Amino acid sequence: MTNWTRACACDDIETEDHIRYDNSDRTFAIYRSPEDEFYCTDGLCTHEEVHLEDGLVIDHLIECPMHNGQFDYRTGEAKRSPVCVNLKTYPVKVEGGDVFIDIG
Template sequence: MPDNGDWIETCKAQDVGREDVKRWDHGDRSFAIFRTADDRYYVTDDICTHEYAHISDGFVEGTTVECPRHAGCFDFRTGEALNPPVCVNLRTFPAKVEDGLVYIRLADD
């Protein structure tokens, strides 16, 4: 996906619950959109780096998401892998909210 400096609209900000995650598909990719208790939004790839599982199906607590397949955890703000079996970080993407909509900016792979 080319990086042309544009932001892509994903969903309404209210569609993502506080301390929760929402899956968003774009082209052939899936993304996980997170909202913190203080209304900050973060976006990561939605596929776990350990084995194929949607991160958006995982359990969110604070700023951590637990993969539903093998319970590896990531800090969704940075994508950092926090405990085995995950050892490769999730890719993250810039996110912003304008006029009640969540936008992300994709960069070249």
Template structure:
């Protein structure tokens, strides 16, 4: 597993998300209401729309295209039409920098 710098914590609004691209793949990095950080695959499993453009509330992200909802902590698809879970990746904050473990 390789830890990669994704952004600064201050780059993500509380209850927000940011797009992060690395190694030809796209990810979404989230900042929870308690300042915890999470990372998932960046594209909705229903129609490949980028989730960082969706509505983030509490620990959920809503896809901006068809309103499918995921729990970004676990990747679980919790509202149709999303029915396939997202892949998740470990994330941490070190000295104000958000790092994600990829691979």
């Protein structure tokens, strides 16, 4: 079942950056790639459940602000220890200058 939810305006996110989006009791991170594409993952690191909002984005990687583990935000794949569990990713679409995520 599709559940598209407006998360933000495209202009709310700088290129090669991300923002936090909270919906009910869930936290997401929404990213804008160097290619100007948008992605969404869970907003908490799978290692210590730290919010990724203060993490550094470089190319297609998000670095956890606590222990510097890295994930590829396009796929959720854990790329550098201490993280070893992938992030969950969510479908994203852009319509009328807004970013929508399918939170299921």
